[in-house]
Amino acid sequence: xxxxxxxxxxxxxxxxxxxxxxxxxxxxxxxxxxxxxxxxxxxxxxxxxxxxxxxxxxxxxxxxxxxxxxxxxxxxxxxxxxxxxxxxxxxxxxxxxxxxxxxxxxxxxxxxxxxxxxxxxxxxxxxxxxxxxxxxxxxxxxxxxxxxxxxxxxxxxxxxxxxxxxxxxxxxxxxxxxxxxxxxxxxxxxxxxxxxxxxxxxxxxxxxxxxxxxxxxxxxxxxxxxxxxxxxxxxxxxxxxxxxxxxxxxxxxxxxxxxxxxxxxxxxxxxxxxxxxxxxxxxxxxxxxxxxxxxxxxxxxxxxxxxxxxxxxxxxxxxxxxxxxxxxxxxxxxxxxxxxxxxxxxxxxxxxxxxxxxxxxxxxxxxxxxxxxxxxxxxxxxxxxxxxxxxxxxxxxxxxxxxxxxxxxxxxxxxxxxxxxxxxxxxxxxxxxxxxxxxxxxxxxxxxxxxxxxxxxxxxxxxxxxxxxxxxxxxxxxxxxxxxxxxxxxxxxxxxxxxxxxxxxxxxxxxxxxxx
Numbered sequence: 377x378x379x380x381x382x383x384x385x386x387x388x389x390x391x392x393x394x395x396x397x398x399x400x401x402x403x404x405x406x407x408x409x410x411x412x413x414x415x416x417x418x419x420x421x422x423x424x425x426x427x428x429x430x431x432x433x434x435x436x437x438x439x440x441x442x443x444x445x446x447x448x449x450x451x452x453x454x455x456x457x458x459x460x461x462x463x464x465x466x467x468x469x470x471x472x473x474x475x476x477x478x479x480x481x482x483x484x485x486x487x488x489x490x491x492x493x494x495x496x497x498x499x500x501x502x503x504x505x506x507x508x509x510x511x512x513x514x515x516x517x518x519x520x521x522x523x524x525x526x527x528x529x530x531x532x533x534x535x536x537x538x539x540x541x542x543x544x545x546x547x548x549x550x551x552x553x554x555x556x557x558x559x560x561x562x563x564x565x566x567x568x569x570x571x572x573x574x575x576x577x578x579x580x581x582x583x584x585x586x587x588x589x590x591x592x593x594x595x596x597x598x599x600x601x602x603x604x605x606x607x608x609x610x611x612x613x614x615x616x617x618x619x620x621x622x623x624x625x626x627x628x629x630x631x632x633x634x635x636x637x638x639x640x641x642x643x644x645x646x647x648x649x650x651x652x653x654x655x656x657x658x659x660x661x662x663x664x665x666x667x668x669x670x671x672x673x674x675x676x677x678x679x680x681x682x683x684x685x686x687x688x689x690x691x692x693x694x695x696x697x698x699x700x701x702x703x704x705x706x707x708x709x710x711x712x713x714x715x716x717x718x719x720x721x722x723x724x725x726x727x728x729x730x731x732x733x734x735x736x737x738x739x740x741x742x743x744x745x746x747x748x749x750x751x752x753x754x755x756x757x758x759x760x761x762x763x764x765x766x767x768x769x770x771x772x773x774x775x776x777x778x779x780x781x782x783x784x785x786x787x788x789x790x791x792x793x794x795x796x797x798x799x800x801x802x803x804x805x806x807x808x809x810x811x812x813x814x815x816x817x818x819x820x821x822x823x824x825x826x827x828x829x830x831x832x833x834x835x836x837x838x839x840x841x842x843x844x845x846x847x848x849x850x851x852x853x854x855x856x857x858x859x860x861x862x863x864x865x866x867x868x869x870x871x872x873x874x875x876x877x878x879x880x881x882x883x884x885x886x887x888x889x890x891x892x
Contacts, residue, residue, distance in 0.1 A: 708806030719765025
């Protein structure tokens with residue numbers, strides 16, 4: 377039996393739903409003149425367990441955990457200690473580790489300066505440099521930083537660079553692509569190489585435009601502008617169909633073919649050498665503004681082992697990207713490059729804090745930063761394997777208890793509110809924009825989806841603060857993820873309804889008197 381009760385509160389009309397009813401009848405000795413009926417809903421734990429019962433497939437493995445943040449205790453667990461592949465909920469570890477190691481006020485600093493006659497660029501692992509969404513959020517184009525740098529050079533009286541253009545990406549190690557990423561992913565934007573110098577998400581946006589005469593070659597442009605990419609264009613204007621772009625992940629050659637009746641922009645395609653792309657794009661921007669470089673573009677280490685710059689460096693300009701901008705791209709938008717840079721940058725800070733002679737940001741050191749954070753939060757790391765920062769690797773493993781415990785323990789830390797705010801809000805933005813609508817902004821969570829994997833972890837808010845931390849993980853199913861997404865949504869609705877119930881009095885009991 378199901379009862380829906382509408383209650384008016386300061387939040388408006390709130391529906392309290394009772395899935396089953398227990399009836400207790402207490403008759404008075406006089407014959408029952410004042411008989412009352414008490415109807416009580418089942419425990420929250422039973423509702424959550426029911427939501428995860430009868431999975432669509434026997435092969436599916438579930439791990440789930442819920443912590444009541446007001447009571448400070450786990451109120452639900454099912455397969456909570458089974459290590460599972462987290463997909464993009466792995467980003468919660470990267471986000472938390474970067475906040476713990478760097479602090480919410482941290483800013484990435486990319487430096488432009490001179491070392492003698494050489495122009496040098498020193499990277500800080502910033503994934504947001506040239507990122508279209510971040511720059512547009514600040515009301516500027518992705519080229520704005522290069523333009524400001526060139527303005528600063530011209531104001532300093534620089535009309536030509538007599539030496540080389542040197543770029544330094546040594547804050548990170550030289551492993552740009554994780555060894556466990558699937559080869560078929562590597563040409564895609566979500567598997568772009570990771571570098572200490574990044575630009576435009578380490579991808580090219582290639583656009584073809586039909587020439588005026590039918591059957592003639594297409595005009596090709598790209599962002600960022602550079603002279604590295606070799607475009608082989610056999611596409612012709614007119615005809616039917618769409619143009620095609622072919623590219624091997626480790627090549628700078630991009631082949632465009634087919635017919636194109638109208639202007640066409642291909643989806644972002646990865647570039648194999650981000651640091652070189654950054655330097656060549658800067659070189660191109662300098663030339664466009666009339667500043668020539670006499671020497672060559674070359675990679676060299678400028679930053680010293682302790683992280684400082686040599687005294688010979690004369691700084692001309694800096695570009696700062698707030699950590700919070702990068703957290704939003706990783707948490708709400710699930711942008712993989714950002715998560716990888718967050719983990720590696722946390723790894724650099726961890727290695728430096730450990731006093732290593734040559735600290736570098738790496739996936740290994742990032743994993744140490746995560747383990748260290750879990751230790752400080754008193755969250756067990758048993759069964760955890762941190763392969764990468766984004767969850768793209770199927771070698772990542774964690775438990776639902778670890779995800780939930782991380783979220784629960786982190787919220788009491790100084791960086792907790794920033795972690796909470798970096799997550800997608802159900803029905804409003806990011807990867808949850810089309811899910812769990814009409815949730816009144818209560819659900820802040822990170823999604824995770826790969827073939828055979830569907831995960832969700834985050835917070836369900838009460839009136840003034842998060843009430844629950846939760847994680848629901850599915851692995852091993854066949855076919856589409858739709859049924860498992862629906863189960864996760866139902867799970868969240870139960871927690872959301874519990875928060876609404878508490879908002880109107882904290883009781884799950886309805887008392888009625890017959891005959892009135």
